[in-house]
Amino acid sequence: MPAAVYLGGGDMAVREVPVPVPGPGEALVEVSHCGICGTDLHLVLEQYARPNTVLGHEWSGTLAALGDGVRDDGVDGWELGARVVADATPGCGECRACLRGRPSVCLRREPTDFLAFTGAFTQYKVVAASRLLRIPDGLSMRHAALTEPTAIAIHTVHLAGVTPDDRVLVTGAGPVGLLTTAVLHAQGVHDITVSEPAPRRRERALAVGAKAVCTPDELLPAKMGQPVEQPFTVAFECSGHASAAEQALDQLDYAGTLVFVGTGNKMPKINHNRAIIFELTIIGAYNYDAEGFAPALELLASGALPLDELVEADDVGLPGVLDAMHRLAAGDLAGKVMVTPAAS
Ligand SMILES: [Zn+2]
Ligand SMILES: [Zn+2]
Structure with a gap:
């Protein structure tokens, strides 16, 4: 079967790989759609991935x-x-994490090995049958491939403890920032400002539920020990840029919360003095709620999310994955790009 294989040196190509055989308790899935994730971008464009691996983890398929x-x-x-x-x-x-309702960071779980990964930028994939969930009728395969990132967005919003009276800042309106904004909006949080340098992405942020958008330079720095003029109670840093994280922290009100969602390879400088004086909470959000993917499937099927705004209109075949990654990294595309292996 054809697969978009990472070759090393930031390059990818379509190669033939063997169709996997499901073992006992496993199922073979034919991949219908697989979204390109920010993690895939880091692994390929920053060259962390191991040569000859197949990436892609945001998939939907048929048995x-x-x-x-x-x-x-x-x-x-x-x-x-x-x-x-x-x-x-x-x-x-x-374990301690599981007992606190955080099974996605179970202490007895093998640490995530980002390098030994068998992904879904290919035609078939083997999964444990015990982990399968049925896609609800009425939710398309294409939109069902948003299940994994939607589960993350739900988890992110849940961990932050956001309520409708919060004033929320989202930094970065790529696929993660857009999905976070849309989930917040669907949960009744409407005072959302999205900071994003790319005009196309700002426009899309408004379409998925942001009340206001701005460029990063419009967020003025805070004076020492004082809140900015219109501070936020919660900030979701979805861009992975160190400067955005530093800026988001500055925009928080007393007792505000900064949530790290986007990963990046340049570390932000955290103003600990501000964190102390303002009694800020700084958290990371990575995985899923204890309920797994079920709430995400339900939300996607409910019609409460602007699915067509969250997904780019043009799907790409396996040969188009690398180009789409470059366009996403450049901020040229706003929404989730869907890869359709069968169309390749
Ligand atoms: Zn992902
Ligand atoms: Zn555990």
Whole structure:
């Protein structure tokens, strides 16, 4: 089968790879759509990925084969052709993180190995049948590929403890910032300002639920020990840029919360004095809520999200993945780019 393979040196190409065979308790999924994630961008463009790996983890697909021991009666079990996504493995249920309702950072989980990864920028993928979830009727395969990043956005908003009376700043209106904005809006949080340098992305932020947009230079620095004129209670840093994180911290009111969502390779300088005097909370959000992907599927199927604004209009085949990554990194595209392996 064809796969978009990372070759090393920031380059990718379509190569033939063997179709995987599902083992006991596993299922073979034919990938329908797979979104390009910011993590994929870092792994390829910043050359962290191991040569010969296939990336892509935001997929939807249909069941193409079932391994031994997977019930195939279509009632309690599965049937070929079923439309599915698969969520993360649950935590152990017993460690400190699990007991605090944070199984996605279960202490007994193997540390994430970003390098040994078998992804979905290809035609078929094997997954544990126990982790399969059915895509609700009425939700397209294309939009169902937003399940994983939507689960992250729900988790991010949940961890931050945002309420409708919060005044929220989102820095960065790429796919992550847009999805975070849309989830906030769907949850009744309407006072959202999005800071973003690219005009096309600012426009899209307004379309997905931002009340206001600005460029980063419009956010004026705070005077020492004082809040800015119109401070925010919560800031979601979705750009991965150190300067945006520094700026977001400056814009927070007393007892404000900064949430790190976007990763980046340049570390921000955190003004600890400000964090102390303002009693700020600084948190990171990475994985999913204890409920896994189910709430994301429900939200996507509910019609409450502007799905067409969140996904770029043009899907790309496997040969177009690298070019789309460059365009995303340049801020040239705003929404999630969907890869369609079958169309390649
Ligand atoms: Zn992702
Ligand atoms: Zn655990």
